[in-house]
Amino acid sequence: MATETKSTFRGTPKQERELKKVIEKYKKIPGGLMPVLQEAQAIYGYLPVEVQKIIADGMGIHLSEVYGVATFYSQFSLTPKGEHIISVCLGTACYVKGADKILEAIEEELGIKSGECTADGMFSIEACRCLGACGLAPVMTVDGEVYGKCTPESAVEIIRSYMDKED
Amino acid sequence: MKKMINLTINNIPVCVPEGTTILQAAKQANIEIPSLCYLKDVNCIGSCRVCVVEVVGRRGLVASCVYPVEEGMKVLTNTPAVRKSRKTTIELILSTHHKKCLSCVRGNNCELQKLSYDYGIDEDRFKGEEPIYEIDKSTPCVVRDNNKCINCLRCVATCNNIQTIGAIGQIRRGFDVHIGSPFETGLGTTDCVGCGQCIVACPVGALYEKSNIDEVWDAISDPNKKVIFFTAPSIAATLGECFSMPVGTNVEGKMVTAIKMLGDVEVFNMNLTADLTIVEEANELIQRVSTAKPLPMFTSCCPGWIQFVEHNYPELIPNLSSCKSPQQMFGAVLKSYYCQKNNIDPKDLYVVSVIPCTAKKFETARDEMYNQGIADVDVAITTRELSRMIKGAGITFTSLPDTEFDSPFALASGAAAIFGATGGVMEAALRTAANLLDGTNEKVEFMDVRGTSGIKEATYRINGTDVDVCVASGLGNARKVIEMIKSGQKKYLFVEIMACPGGCVNGGGQPVQSDSVRNYTELKATRAGVLYNADSEGELRKSHENPIIKTLYDEYFEAPGKAKAHALLHTTYQSRK
Ligand code: SF4
Numbered sequence A: 001m002a003t004e005t006k007s008t009f010r011g012t013p014k015q016e017r018e019l020k021k022v023i024e025k026y027k028k029i030p031g032g033l034m035p036v037l038q039e040a041q042a043i044y045g046y047l048p049v050e051v052q053k054i055i056a057d058g059m060g061i062h063l064s065e066v067y068g069v070a071t072f073y074s075q076f077s078l079t080p081k082g083e084h085i086i087s088v089c090l091g092t093a094c095y096v097k098g099a100d101k102i103l104e105a106i107e108e109e110l111g112i113k114s115g116e117c118t119a120d121g122m123f124s125i126e127a128c129r130c131l132g133a134c135g136l137a138p139v140m141t142v143d144g145e146v147y148g149k150c151t152p153e154s155a156v157e158i159i160r161s162y163m164d165k166e167d
Numbered sequence B: 001m002k003k004m005i006n007l008t009i010n011n012i013p014v015c016v017p018e019g020t021t022i023l024q025a026a027k028q029a030n031i032e033i034p035s036l037c038y039l040k041d042v043n044c045i046g047s048c049r050v051c052v053v054e055v056v057g058r059r060g061l062v063a064s065c066v067y068p069v070e071e072g073m074k075v076l077t078n079t080p081a082v083r084k085s086r087k088t089t090i091e092l093i094l095s096t097h098h099k100k101c102l103s104c105v106r107g108n109n110c111e112l113q114k115l116s117y118d119y120g121i122d123e124d125r126f127k128g129e130e131p132i133y134e135i136d137k138s139t140p141c142v143v144r145d146n147n148k149c150i151n152c153l154r155c156v157a158t159c160n161n162i163q164t165i166g167a168i169g170q171i172r173r174g175f176d177v178h179i180g181s182p183f184e185t186g187l188g189t190t191d192c193v194g195c196g197q198c199i200v201a202c203p204v205g206a207l208y209e210k211s212n213i214d215e216v217w218d219a220i221s222d223p224n225k226k227v228i229f230f231t232a233p234s235i236a237a238t239l240g241e242c243f244s245m246p247v248g249t250n251v252e253g254k255m256v257t258a259i260k261m262l263g264d265v266e267v268f269n270m271n272l273t274a275d276l277t278i279v280e281e282a283n284e285l286i287q288r289v290s291t292a293k294p295l296p297m298f299t300s301c302c303p304g305w306i307q308f309v310e311h312n313y314p315e316l317i318p319n320l321s322s323c324k325s326p327q328q329m330f331g332a333v334l335k336s337y338y339c340q341k342n343n344i345d346p347k348d349l350y351v352v353s354v355i356p357c358t359a360k361k362f363e364t365a366r367d368e369m370y371n372q373g374i375a376d377v378d379v380a381i382t383t384r385e386l387s388r389m390i391k392g393a394g395i396t397f398t399s400l401p402d403t404e405f406d407s408p409f410a411l412a413s414g415a416a417a418i419f420g421a422t423g424g425v426m427e428a429a430l431r432t433a434a435n436l437l438d439g440t441n442e443k444v445e446f447m448d449v450r451g452t453s454g455i456k457e458a459t460y461r462i463n464g465t466d467v468d469v470c471v472a473s474g475l476g477n478a479r480k481v482i483e484m485i486k487s488g489q490k491k492y493l494f495v496e497i498m499a500c501p502g503g504c505v506n507g508g509g510q511p512v513q514s515d516s517v518r519n520y521t522e523l524k525a526t527r528a529g530v531l532y533n534a535d536s537e538g539e540l541r542k543s544h545e546n547p548i549i550k551t552l553y554d555e556y557f558e559a560p561g562k563a564k565a566h567a568l569l570h571t572t573y574q575s576r577k
């Protein structure tokens, strides 16, 4: 069975103190799990198993319940975000122009799937809905920078240019 | 007294207490409304909509499993709109279902299959994409196959609300929704205790025990192995159900005959080591009191309960009786005393226990249950697995004559028989303890600890002192009792816990009865009735009076708690927190 968190968790004691404060605040309130998950995501950037365990213990509920809610809403992420966030538009216009091929090429280049983060924490990939740049379809963004009229080859080139910047 | 409500169902007048649902009320009019997600005492969420009915004057159909009756209400359960809606619902469920009925464990005992037949379903009307899920085989007890799952949540409600384990939950949403353990790491990585209550709650073949049938057949056909079967107290009370016999039929004689027809095997009565457990346990309790050891003492015959303590309350391990369960005691007796007496190398003895329980599969594999590398019990199979072996061998069970258990391990007391019901171990122990402490105390029946309620308390005066006892079944109830003890709110001397609600008669390895049986009958009580009858009809009713137990001590174990008994019949536990 696949686990969903790949990279190792690096939470700090300060983050944990903050989270515990949030839990204390919402513990007794019905429906308090939602705001706790939202604030936990704000503190850690994502919701790995370690964080969900702290929440389950703190709120006195089962981990399965926390996990169920965390996977129900798409606003929650179970994987960390990379330093560079690659976003491939799978909206209709981009899709008909072969956005899925672009996503595949990037996934292959980085060896991760959409929704995951590379082990070194450099890149994460996500698929997104229409960015409103249909004239440029197919479109991808890296850290918010828009790249239009992509091909699988040019997309890989763009990713590589970010790797080079790091060196 | 609750207010009574009058209504009509298909023009038939019925009168039911306020708060009754339409589904329950319809039974009075001899109508069973179909259901899937609803299961009495377990799950009532109104989500599958198979149970819809028309309420005259109300727009739209209502889910009868959650809809309470109202005065003057007119309900119609069989209109064209109702039939069409139910049919479409079932067709939609089937559109993503792996329809592999031929190779399904629930092949002819499936609620979905029955509905499909009853409603004349076209199984391919909505051809949906069938998602493929990996089958979860990560525990030795329970297998989960999401490809068969219809997301009724009966298992989740059982595990979360009844057992308070929370090993599984609903994950994701929409088309991707499915049941699983947190982070999809498999049941084996959770606090699952293997009780199998989720299995008996499931309407379809998405949950089943990890089968050990093949190993047993292999052993039976191995000329170098001597194979011994022994059956737990509750098997005779339920096995008949697998052969369409009425719930509550005692099939002990047919069961023994059938097992002997499987091959060259001996069949012993596990009730005997239930008696042995009682003698050891009563002795341990008396020792604990006189030497100021931790109290209350908790029973230890239920492996689901043991794992529950190890996972959640390891600080209570010193309070668990050190007695092995009857299953493990029997294995230990066979591989020591019996082998020695009959000149058998323990390696050549293959011991099969037939149990109402899936957690016992884990128990046989515990490190503590091996003696010099040899397992006390080689394999544990459930009531359901035994029935499949009998069917596979072509034995016509219902027409079999009776046979008695093989000697020397045939005779057992009535106290042992009632081990299979909640309160039974307590009552058996009280019979012996009362008699041991005060030779004139001949009390046999301890009625306050009987019955299927989840928590029972009683105080008995034994030898001049008041003895407070408590009995709980279902792990949610166990948790309540523990919390009351820990907070100092309650003080007991002796506490019996069984993981399954109602005890072993309702174990996770027992025949799966469909919702139409579980929703409308008292399954646990009817099954338990078989055991209490066997007890009251027999002459021997106290464990310590069993002559075979006396022989065992005279010839081998010397006395309860003595060195050999301690080494072979007692065990230790480990924190798994
Ligand atoms: S076997 Fe028992 S503890 Fe495990 S998932 Fe099923 S109900 Fe929960």
Ligand code: SF4
Residues within 6 Å of the ligand: B148, B149, B150, B151, B152, B153, B154, B155, B156, B179, B201, B202, B203, B204, B206, B207
């Ligand atoms: S596994 Fe069975 S009981 Fe659980 S949700 Fe699926 S169909 Fe229902």
Ligand code: FES
Residues within 6 Å of the ligand: B034, B035, B036, B037, B038, B045, B046, B047, B048, B049, B050, B051, B052, B063, B064, B065, B066
């Ligand atoms: S909605 Fe009533 S049985 Fe499912």
